[in-house]
Amino acid sequence: MTDAPIAVPRARPRMPSLTAELLPALIFIAFALVPVLAATGAETYLLSLFTRVMIFAIAAMSLDVLVGYGALISFGHAAFVGLGAYAVGILSSHGINEALIALPVALAAAALFAWLTGAICLRTSGVYFIMITLAFGQMAFFTASSLAPYGGDDGLTVKLRNTLFGFPVFRNERAFYYVVLICLLGAYVLCRMLVVSRFGRVFRGARENPTRIAALGFEVFRYQLVAYVVAGALGGLSGFLLANATEFVSPAYMSWQRSGELIIMVLFGGLGSLHGAIIGAAAFLLTEEWLSGLTEHWKVIFGPLLVLVVLFARGGLLGLAQKLRRLGRG
């Protein structure tokens, strides 16, 4: 039995290597080239647009870990983004502008919130999980709205972007763009490692058959909670960057509409691939930007478009691309 062949080159119907390895690389190269191309045109506009795309891509990707790999449909993910943003805003209003302080606080706040709420939410499943995450998201939203010292409903302005080691790196649009890109790359690598690891295998298994996972001796809840905390912390990272990008923090960052948009981004790009969420965030925000430039009633077009993607492109844009490629091959 010892010389039994160990199947290393796996013949299982995995995604073709184009989407598994090449596509993510292409996406990151494209992001890295944006500032070079932007220099020839409307630089500030393009940089701020794509900075925003990458920031939401981090949030969408962290949500994809939960939804796509764990079937945990969290409808309160925007709360983590908002917490990260408020960490920057509140510290800044007290004169603390150093990223080395604000970032850990943002991550810790989001992770702590994820841990406390996840410990309750993850006792439920299915529709109940969706509803209870939504409820906690709204709790965060209303708490932020009632924070009178920090702007309440109106939110608060971040007077100065964070410094890094005391240097105003974030205040240079181009430097900040690359900081965000590095964060996105880091988040992607972290999520990728997470889902293929031993931990990820248990987590993914729990999506398919929690009873089987428990019968193997794993306490499903603990694995889901750890994943929830990691995803929450990454949401906090996204919020930290968002507050710096917009120089403004508002309860709207935590609204349930935002959570819904994040879910749409993940579905738009294609569930359970991580880079699909990046594509989804880009497609969502760029379409929104394009349509809103055409008409102020852009949502009338955007809504049906989303419906079409969900109806005809199961697996989102990634799924659509694969289908087209298969057609092309005959």
Place this chain on the structure above:
Amino acid sequence: MADPVLRLNGLRKAFGALVVTDDVDLDVGEGELHAVIGPNGAGKTTLINQISGLLSSDAGSIRFDGHDVTHMPVHARASLGLARSFQITSILPGFSALANVALAVQARSGSSFRMVGRADAEAALNTPAMAALAEVGLADRADVLAGHLSHGEKRALELAIALAMQPKLLLLDEPMAGTGHEETERLVAVLRRLKGRFPMILVEHDMTAVFALADRISVLIYGRVLASGAPEAVRKDPRVVAAYLGEEME
């Protein structure tokens, strides 16, 4: 005889007014294959679910390998070495057959919170998993998605998963359910090879298989143990023949 691996004492379970497990005493010794038979609705699966922890018990106790596991959750009992197969196939359909079994190896090896390294490239997990697959005759199907296996192969995969846990007790809930004649024979051959290496509780309707494999048979009717003993004694027990075997052994 040394202490039994598993001992049920006065185990009870009722769903409302319906008593499904009624004061059941049962034990499994080292290396013993103890079959539990009985007509449909006798409470066999309920009993297996109580032992594995999927259902809590209303009264009585379950001692397993020196521990009182009566109130332990499923995963804790599994970590103590209680492995089970399900009457309705319970596998991870989106995982390859190998990954299904490798996950069971991983469960035993601990350190499942590790977040670095590709789990599917770990020889320490894949080698024992491959051995377990070979044991049930699935070695050449290792890379097939579990959901794409035939029904008989899925049953065999469940067995491989249970084996890979290196269990101290195997609970097999109708491992042959729904398999064709040839597949049944294959599974019986597998079980015969495993017999003696692991103590087992086998719930099965296929009487040929049961009488060929079991060291001891308990007959469950309406949640009660009607008779328990060596296969020959049970086969001849007039109460058993009247209540159950009569029609089955025609």
